[in-house]
């Protein structure tokens with residue numbers, strides 16, 4: 511199958527591309543490699559994706575002509591992960607969210623419309639659409655009271671997708687990701703920025719005494735769920751669904767800090783602060799729908815996932831990349847790059 515992955519230099523996109531290559535797919539990856547966080551990390555991910563069946567193009571999805579030019583008739587799948595992520599940053603740079611998450615999502619929908627052989631578009635939504643709802647969060651819950659612009663753009667994506675499924679029959683699955691973490695992760699997320707601060711002896715800010723709870727989902731579980739969904743386009747009229755993809759457990763941020771301290775062998779200097787208005791108290795995914803559809807089982811407990819993250823993080827900080835991390839059986843320094 512020939513698949514386009516947007517946000518291929520990003521955390522989840524990188525892991526999804528790797529898994530698609532491992533199972534023999536042809537992949538086109540796009541990303542604008544923006545500077546929201548260290549582009550060197552994005553480039554380092556791309557450096558590990560050199561492969562004869564992988565082509566990379568630097569494209570901004572908010573530029574609709576550039577996206578339209580990607581319309582290769584052979585494309586059968588799209589995994590659309592490119593977005594401006596981050597809840598709090600949407601108070602700092604709101605128009606970046608409009609460009610990447612609204613205009614960009616529309617450009618991908620228009621691209622999907624132009625692809626004659628497209629079987630399925632899987633795109634990233636977010637658990638943040640649940641706003642201040644009481645957990646566990648189920649797909650049928652009302653989600654029209656977002657607490658951040660980020661959440662509002664992700665909910666708008668779901669609605670634009672619904673319209674395009676209805677109007678043009680484009681089969682789509684929206685995945686509501688719940689706090690994804692792991693090796694090659696995102697430096698703006700708490701687990702990563704805490705690890706950096708703990709290592710550097712800098713204080714970390716923890717909200718409401720560490721009592722905020724998140725459904726932390728390990729990256730390998732996410733990748734298995736994304737691929738499982740990609741293989742199962744929805745039928746029905748219109749052919750569309752949204753699915754939660756989470757760990758189905760809610761864990762306190764204070765416990766996350768303790769696991770990081772244990773892994774890094776250092777104590778954190780904790781500064782307590784009140785919860786910001788854009789942050790919700792607790793997230794927990796009801797994952798029955800994705801489990802029934804794909805057999806999805808979130809298999810990685812937080813302690814194990816954080817231990818794996820810390821092992822990678824130490825290597826990353828010391829400029830080491832384990833050879834074992836490469837795509838198995840394939841040369842890392844051969845193959846076309848776009």
Ligand SMILES: NC(=O)c1ccc[n+]([C@@H]2O[C@H](COP(=O)([O-])OP(=O)(O)OC[C@H]3O[C@@H](n4cnc5c(N)ncnc54)[C@H](O)[C@@H]3O)[C@@H](O)[C@H]2O)c1
Pocket residue numbers: 516517518519520521522523540541542543544552569570571572590591592593594595596609610614634635636637686687688689690691696
């Ligand atoms: N990681 C999580 O916990 C989480 C939770 C909920 C939803 N999501 C969603 O999952 C998707 C992937 O998230 P991630 O954690 O891998 O984030 P990420 O920031 O690591 O990856 C997103 C990638 O998209 C690229 N990008 C952003 N705007 C772009 C544009 N206009 N054109 C082209 N490329 C662009 C970025 O350069 C980045 O490499 C995003 O849609 C995000 O909103 C992630």
